[in-house]
Amino acid sequence: AGEIQKSSRSFDPNLFLCKILQYLETPQYLRKSLFPMQPDLKYVGLLNPLDAPHHMRMDEDVLYREGVILDQPIKTSGKGGSYVNCGMRKNVQVDKKLKPGVRVTVEMTKSKKSSVKHFRGNVVSPITPRIKSGLYWGYNVRIAQNFSSVFTGSSYK
Numbered sequence: 001a002g003e004i005q006k007s008s009r010s011f012d013p014n015l016f017l018c019k020i021l022q023y024l025e026t027p028q029y030l031r032k033s034l035f036p037m038q039p040d041l042k043y044v045g046l047l048n049p050l051d052a053p054h055h056m057r058m059d060e061d062v063l064y065r066e067g068v069i070l071d072q073p074i075k076t077s078g079k080g081g082s083y084v085n086c087g088m089r090k091n092v093q094v095d096k097k098l099k100p101g102v103r104v105t106v107e108m109t110k111s112k113k114s115s116v117k118h119f120r121g122n123v124v125s126p127i128t129p130r131i132k133s134g135l136y137w138g139y140n141v142r143i144a145q146n147f148s149s150v151f152t153g154s155s156y157k
Helices: 013-025 028-034 128-133 147-152
Strands: 064-069 082-085 092-094 103-109 119-124
Touching (some): 028 082, 064 128
Antiparallel strands (some): 064 082
8 A cells, every 4th residue: 555656658757847838838728729638738727827918818909919720721712821719709810821730929910890700910920029019928948958058058148
């Protein structure tokens, strides 16, 4: 009684922590799309959400939003692009044709029509909200090979 059973599969605590940090950094409306069901993340929903500035609410009218490319073709002829789930009541049509399931940062464009079937936006670099508007836009997670590479391998100087 009281014996600890070791799992037969290998477990890397570094990868586990990395996965949890990435999960928490992801806005809640994107988590199901970007993190399929995994045994490692079975209880991660019990963690408190970060409520970070880039985790927008459904009806917030903001310039930038995080989204995931949908596997839904654009039916208008001549115009390429993709639909993006940005956690709003309507999907966002962007100007680039991208692979479904990819996480993107979208710069929203203002629409004059109030009854459009979808919103419009442009895919931008994830650092654009910080550079153009001074907004905090999340963090990046990486695994360092050793302690010194935590500092020498950083993209921040």
